[in-house]
Amino acid sequence: MTSLAIMGLHQQGKSTDITGQIRLDDEDLVSATPERVRRLRGNKMAMIFQDPLTSLHPYYTVGAQISEAYRVHNKVSKQAALKRAVDMLGRVGIPQPAVRVDDYPHQFSGGMRQRAMIAMALSCDPELLIADEPTTALDVTVQAQILDLIVDLQGEFGSAVIIITHDLGVVAEVADEILVMYAGREAEGGGGEEVFGHPRHPYTWGLLSSMPRLDVARVDRLRPIPGTPPSLINVPPGCPFHPRCAYVAEVGGDRCRTEVPRLLESGPGHKEACHLTLAKKQEIWERLSPRTAAEAEPEVEQGATEVEAS
Amino acid sequence: MIAFVIRRLLTTIFLLIVVSMITFGIFFLIPRLAGQNSAELAAQYVGRNPTMSAILQMEAKLGLNDPLVVQYWRFLKGIVVGAHYDSGPSQTFCAPPCFGYSFRTQQPVWPQMMAALPVTISLAAGAALIWLTTGVSIGVLSALKRGTVVDRFSMAIALAGVSLPIFFTGLLSLELFSYKWPLFPNDQYVAITANPLLWARNLVLPWITLAFLYAALYARLTRASMLETMSEDYIRTARAKGLPERTVIARHGLRPALTPILTIFGMDLGLLLGGAILTETTFSLPGLGQFTVLAIQNQDFPEIMGVVMLAAFFIVIANLVVDILYAVVDPRVRISLWPCWRSATCTCSSGPTTAWSRPWTGSRSTWSEAARSASSVSPAPARA
Numbered sequence: 074m075t076s077l078a079i080m081g082l083h084q085q086g087k088s089t090d091i092t093g094q095i096r097l098d099d100e101d102l103v104s105a106t107p108e109r110v111r112r113l114r115g116n117k118m119a120m121i122f123q124d125p126l127t128s129l130h131p132y133y134t135v136g137a138q139i140s141e142a143y144r145v146h147n148k149v150s151k152q153a154a155l156k157r158a159v160d161m162l163g164r165v166g167i168p169q170p171a172v173r174v175d176d177y178p179h180q181f182s183g184g185m186r187q188r189a190m191i192a193m194a195l196s197c198d199p200e201l202l203i204a205d206e207p208t209t210a211l212d213v214t215v216q217a218q219i220l221d222l223i224v225d226l227q228g229e230f231g232s233a234v235i236i237i238t239h240d241l242g243v244v245a246e247v248a249d250e251i252l253v254m255y256a257g258r259e260a261e262g263g264g265g266e267e268v269f270g271h272p273r274h275p276y277t278w279g280l281l282s283s284m285p286r287l288d289v290a291r292v293d294r295l296r297p298i299p300g301t302p303p304s305l306i307n308v309p310p311g312c313p314f315h316p317r318c319a320y321v322a323e324v325g326g327d328r329c330r331t332e333v334p335r336l337l338e339s340g341p342g343h344k345e346a347c348h349l350t351l352a353k354k355q356e357i358w359e360r361l362s363p364r365t366a367a368e369a370e371p372e373v374e375q376g377a378t379e380v381e382a383s
Numbered sequence: 384m385i386a387f388v389i390r391r392l393l394t395t396i397f398l399l400i401v402v403s404m405i406t407f408g409i410f411f412l413i414p415r416l417a418g419q420n421s422a423e424l425a426a427q428y429v430g431r432n433p434t435m436s437a438i439l440q441m442e443a444k445l446g447l448n449d450p451l452v453v454q455y456w457r458f459l460k461g462i463v464v465g466a467h468y469d470s471g472p473s474q475t476f477c478a479p480p481c482f483g484y485s486f487r488t489q490q491p492v493w494p495q496m497m498a499a500l501p502v503t504i505s506l507a508a509g510a511a512l513i514w515l516t517t518g519v520s521i522g523v524l525s526a527l528k529r530g531t532v533v534d535r536f537s538m539a540i541a542l543a544g545v546s547l548p549i550f551f552t553g554l555l556s557l558e559l560f561s562y563k564w565p566l567f568p569n570d571q572y573v574a575i576t577a578n579p580l581l582w583a584r585n586l587v588l589p590w591i592t593l594a595f596l597y598a599a600l601y602a603r604l605t606r607a608s609m610l611e612t613m614s615e616d617y618i619r620t621a622r623a624k625g626l627p628e629r630t631v632i633a634r635h636g637l638r639p640a641l642t643p644i645l646t647i648f649g650m651d652l653g654l655l656l657g658g659a660i661l662t663e664t665t666f667s668l669p670g671l672g673q674f675t676v677l678a679i680q681n682q683d684f685p686e687i688m689g690v691v692m693l694a695a696f697f698i699v700i701a702n703l704v705v706d707i708l709y710a711v712v713d714p715r716v717r718i719s720l721w722p723c724w725r726s727a728t729c730t731c732s733s734g735p736t737t738a739w740s741r742p743w744t745g746s747r748s749t750w751s752e753a754a755r756s757a758s759s760v761s762p763a764p765a766r767a
């Protein structure tokens with residue numbers, strides 16, 4: 074019963090094919106037959122998608138779609154499945170579920186559609202819920218509601234949740250464990266506190282520095298990560314992040330360009346794949362980490378006078 | 384829903400009136416603008432080598448001297464309640480849908496068209512049945528087996544079907560199956576009421592010829608539509624639920640993929656009912672198409688006007704039927720047609736009333752979708 078957030082910007086290997094092993098309850102899904110995987114899909118592992126506006130079928134009622142999901146994996150009558158759908162809609166906070174169950178998706182608002190998607194995903198009581206950017210298509214206020222709902226239901230249903238997102242706010246909100254991915258590989262992983270408080274990978278630093286923060290005074294412009302995401306067909310040799318990394322020189326030699334860094338544990342429950350030494354990483358983050366408002370204040374004034382002088 | 388149908392019916396009547404105005408204008412207004420006087424117009428109704436008195440008599444009989452508005456009103460009245468023609472001693476009454484008398488046969492136009500209509504209906508309905516079943520199933524198969532030999536082969540055949548004109552495929556099939564191997568002799572048309580077996584046997588070749596063209600179009604259209612639908616997010620959702628692929632295709636993919644086909648089908652059928660000119664000519668079928676050709680060849684104004692009005696009627700009615708069917712198939716269209724008090728959750732109380740004028744209510748506007756597909760593969764009426 075934990076939530077794991079996989080984060081990265083754009084399409085950096087967040088949602089692509091994986092070679093190796095995927096295990097669900099000690100069952101390898103990569104080598105399983107398609108039929109076996111189909112039986113697990115929606116049943117033991119369920120998924121909610123980015124865009125609830127297009128993810129629901131426009132021609133069928135919400136109730137029909139939820140009960141369909143339930144009936145694939147449970148041998149029950151249509152009426153019983155529909156009752157389950159009403160029950161699920163109520164649990165995800167749709168008012169008047171018995172009436173709304175007969176509505177079509179276009180009669181729902183964006184947030185309600187995502188709630189309906191969640192109801193559908195949880196209808197079979199899955200052990201794993203994968204949420205692929207569940208809040209990107211929603212208003213900010215609705216985003217918070219949906220995240221709260223996911224967290225609440227996770228407690229209620231006891232499912233493990235994987236949230237795939239590029240939204241650091243979402244990650245901080247829900248994740249127990251964070252896995253930062255770059256170009257289809259793990260860059261850094263660990264507990265939420267660890268990764269946000271003591272990031273040890275240049276890509277994570279980049280992500281955090283390019284994020285505006287309310288609790289820190291605006292010292293200067295946000296620092297974006299230079300360059301563009303690599304093609305996943307031609308992943309750069311060595312460390313996939315090296316063409317965009319400012320610290321290649323600090324490692325020395327050709328290691329970053331030639332040697333793929335392994336995911337090594339650098340602290341309790343904290344892993345990252347980077348050739349920099351631990352001391353160097355800590356030193357660099359010390360330099361980069363945004364100062365709190367109190368610390369940064371004098372510098373802001375200095376900066377302001379400079380602007381006036383010029 | 385009833386309000387919607389009534390509204391659409393009114394539009395339909397209005398459209399037909401516009402069509403009648405245009406048709407009437409072409410045959411009565413434009414010649415006058417070009418400088419013809421009523422005597423010259425009347426001369427066309429009299430026959431070859433007319434005498435002056437006959438012309439004047441005809442002019443008086445048809446009322447060609449009257450103002451155009453009066454003449455148009457008489458034309459409309461003739462269609463609705465029939466017309467009386469006064470020619471001195473004899474009085475003739477032309478029964479309600481009266482389009483006047485044919486120059487060629489001196490008979491009223493309407494009964495002639497009604498005699499030709501069953502032939503065209505037999506041809507169009509049989510062909511439609513064939514092309515819908517084959518075209519759509521080949522299209523679906525092609526889309527599901529995209530890029531395979533099956534797909535390439537059927538699309539190659541479809542390309543041939545779209546490209547080859549009726550008078551080529553028709554004559555080829557006649558040559559092969561009527562003359563070389565006389566499986567389906569090119570006999571006179573036999574009414575279905577007279578002998579259903581003969582009726583079907585004589586129509587097999589025209590059916591297949593006409594259906595080949597349309598099946599090819601429909602296969603390509605269905606394939607494109609199906610490919611697009613199968614890449615929709617809701618198909619991914621259906622798979623994520625763990626539905627078997629068969630159910631995903633049949634229940635979630637097919638229905639949205641076939642809605643644009645429905646639009647095109649309505650149009651095509653409407654067009655064909657107005658006469659499949661090429662097919663009927665190639666196979667010497669005495670349907671509306673042949674009737675049209677003869678009418679044009681003889682410059683038979685009453686016949687031409689009659690057939691144009693009838694064809695327009697079919698197209699407009701086909702459109703009406705498609706619109707209503709659309710509401711049945713797509714709930715996004717349907718819901719906005721029902722009164723708002725039906726459910727507490729109605730979202731249509733304000734703003735534009737129809738779903739297709741509010742593309743943001745759905746993932747895509749099925750209407751613009753249909754229109755786009757229609758324009759990309761527009762079957763010209765002349766092809767049939």
